[in-house]
Each structure stands twice: as structure tokens, then as C-alpha cells.
């Protein structure tokens with residue numbers, strides 16, 4: 377059902393997709409508030425030292441660029457073919473976008489969304505959504521200095537991402553024995569090994585867990601560290617994947633993303649080189665973790681052909697992330713039993729027969745609808761545990777969503793914004 381302006385839209389999360397959704401809504405005249413737990417593009421900042429695979433042409437919208445140009449800040453804008461680090465993306469596009477007149481007064485940073493609901497209907501009331509939209513959403517917020525408040529909105533777009541909400545390290549996705557007792561000692565994500573995190577890893581033995589591009593990024597960075605600190609060692613474990621060899625990363629034929637190809641090639645080469653600091657064990661998984669002490673590090677029991685125990689100074693886990701679904705647990709959202717993303721998005725992704733995230737078609741406007749009226753999950757969070765999300769797919773989602781909200785199938789502000797850039 378169409379929701380006309382000037383309805384209030386709450387965008388949860390000022391990541392790349394939250395900002396893009398907000399500017400689209402502002403161009404259409406909606407009353408928008410963006411709520412961000414940290415600073416603008418907080419998650420991008422956390423992995424900011426890493427180079428994006430996709431060029432800038434795929435990492436901005438024509439509408440966002442037009443808003444920045446209208447502000448007179450076009451000098452910041454990168455060229456289409458530039459491959460940026462996360463920090464550069466944030467500084468040269470995402471921050472200027474957030475500082476435009478259209479968005480700057482609508483941002484509420486250092487404010488975490490704790491929960492969402494409707495004032496007088498419970499989750500179990502009015503199943504299927506009919507009539508629930510007669511009341512606006514109420515959103516419970518907490519600022520970084522602990523002050524709580526409630527805001528109201530007719531439409532909520534959840535773009536809070538998944539980064540920073542990692543899966544468990546243990547075999548089968550469960551916590552390994554002892555993991556819950558020492559989880560805060562395990563490092564997740566992508567520490568910057570060339571600067572702040574160097575001291576934690578230089579000359580140390582690190583266990584890297586995971587078979588994706590983040591693990592590959594860490595393994596390659598650790599190997600580079602070993603050139604200056606030759607004692608640096610890596611044990612890299614990857615779980616059993618169909619057809620896997622001693623090369624954990626798939627090499628995509630004629631890969632259009634040269635940075636992705638370079639990374640996969642470099643990580644795989646480290647696994648087979650006898651001169652490298654990397655020992656690749658596969659199929660292997662973590663059975664138990666015991667944090668001994670700062671000087672002795674961890675004792676880790678592995679299931680690797682036979683049971684084995686290793687000692688290491690650090691554990692760097694790149695085992696994927698999951699969405700924080702607790703935010704909307706009082707709403708009627710049908711979640712996928714495999715990905716924990718919204719069911720219709722997940723079903724549409726499952727129907728796609730592609731291994732390469734570059735080849736994913738837009739999922740279609742109908743896939744963004746939930747049983748809860750006027751509640752939408754976009755961006756990386758809409759993919760749940762599926763890590764194939766790309767920024768450009770998020771722009772498709774935004775275009776499709778506003779054609780539903782405005783009930784205008786032909787609505788496409790991105791097409792209209794192009795001439796403004798020339």
C-alpha cells in the first residue's frame with residue numbers, strides 16, 4: 377500500500393545503504409531520521425584499511441553523487457575506475473554524502489537502536505499484518521552516554537548490516553568447547569596489521585579460521601608481516617567444502633574484479649609454497665579452545681583427519697556474520713531458516729544459480745515485503761548470513777522499495793539523477 381509524503385521514515389544504521397536509502401527518501405520529500413550507533417559508516421571504518429574489490433563506479437549512486445555535486449563538494453569524488461580502500465570510500469563519498477544539506481540535519485549518530493515495536497499491538501496480534509499499520513512504529517533508542525528515548529515512524533528501513541556480529545568458531549557453527557568462556561580473547565574481522573594491530577601479531581603464531589575473502593585478506597597480511605618479523609607463523613584452517621583442494625579460495629574464470637582475483641591467487645599460493653609462513657590444514661575445524669594466559673596464548677583442539685592440539689598466540693576468526701534479529705523480534709518478520717535474512721529475499725537468492733556475487737540480478741520489489749507492514753530490511757542485513765551482498769545490489773533494493781512505498785512502478789530517481797553529474 378502506498379505511503380505518501382510527508383510520512384516519517386526511520387532508517388536504522390548510517391552505513392552505505394542506510395545513507396543511500398535516506399537520500400532517496402529525502403529527494404522524494406519524506407521526513408527522514410537516520411539512527412546510527414557509532415559514527416557515519418562505522419562498519420566500513422572498522423575494515424577501512426582493506427581495498428574494495430569493486431571500482432567506485434559500483435560503489436556510489438548517481439543520486440548521492442548529484443547531492444554532493446550540488447553541495448559544491450565534487451572535488452572529493454573519486455573517478456569511476458578507482459579502487460578505494462574502505463577509509464577512502466568513507467572519506468571521499470560516504471562522509472560528504474552524510475554532510476549534504478539533505479542529510480546532515482537528519483542524522484542521529486552515537487545512538488543505538490535497541491528495539492522496535494508498535495504501541496498497542498503485540499507480535500502475536502493481527503497475524504499477517506492487516507491493521508497493524510494503523511499505529512506507527514515505536515523505536516527504543518539509547519545514546520552512547522546511556523540516555524534512552526522512544527521515537528515514532530510510519531516506515532522503518534533496517535540497514536544495520538551484519539558486520540561485528542560474528543558466528544561461532546566451533547565445528548558445525550556451534551561454540552567450541554570453552555569458546556563462550558574466552559570469546560573476548562578471540563579476534564574477529566580484519567585488524568589493521570600494518571599499524572595498530574601489528575604488535576599483537578608480529579612474530580607470533582596465529583590460528584586463522586575461515587575460508588572466505590576476509591580470511592584470505594588476513595592470511596596475506598600476516599604473510600607480509602612475516603617479511604619484517606620472520607618468526608610470524610600462521611596456521612590456516614578451512615572446513616570441508618565440496619571439491620576443495622589445498623587452494624581454499626575459488627578462482628573465478630576471467631574474474632572482472634582484478635583485486636578479488638589477486639587476493640585469491642595470493643592466498644592460495646601461500647598454502648602450497650614451502651617458503652611461506654602459512655600452514656594450511658583442511659578439512660579442519662575447532663573442537664575446543666582454552667585461553668591459557670597472555671604469554672602462553674591458546675591451546676586449541678582441532679578435528680583435522682585425526683584429533684590434534686595446537687598452541688597459538690592469537691586466534692583470528694573469519695567465520696562469517698549473522699544479522700541481529702533481536703531488534704525486530706516484536707514485529708512479524710518471516711525469517712529464512714537457513715540465512716536468518718527475511719524469507720522472501722532469501723528465497724529469491726536461493727533461486728539464483730550463481731556462485732559469483734557480481735552476477736546476481738535484482739531480487740524484485742515483491743521480495744522486500746514482510747508480513748509486518750511498512751517494515752523493510754535492506755543492505756547487507758537483508759542477505760542474513762549470506763555474504764554475497766554488494767553495494768550495487770543495495771541500490772537496486774532502494775529503487776525497488778520506493779517504487780513499492782510510493783506505489784509507482786516506474787519510479788527511478790537514479791535514472792533521473794544521471795544528467796546532473798555531467
Ligand SMILES: Cc1cc2nc3c(=O)[nH]c(=O)nc-3n(C[C@H](O)[C@H](O)[C@H](O)COP(=O)(O)OP(=O)(O)OC[C@H]3O[C@@H](n4cnc5c(N)ncnc54)[C@H](O)[C@@H]3O)c2cc1C
Pocket residue numbers: 388389390391392393394411412413414415416417418419420423426427428429430487488489490535536537538539566590703754755756757765766767768770
Ligand atoms: C572487508 C570487506 C570488503 C568489502 N568489499 C566490498 C566491495 O568491494 N564491494 C561491495 O559492493 N561490497 C563490499 N563489501 C560489502 C560491504 O560491507 C557492503 O557493500 C556495505 O558496507 C553494506 O552496507 P550496509 O549499509 O548494508 O551495512 P554496513 O556497512 O554494515 O552498515 C551498517 C550500519 O548500521 C550501524 N548499526 C548496526 N547496528 C545498529 C543499531 N543497533 N543501531 C544503530 N545503528 C546500528 C552500523 O554501525 C553501521 O554503520 C565488503 C565488506 C567487507 C567486510
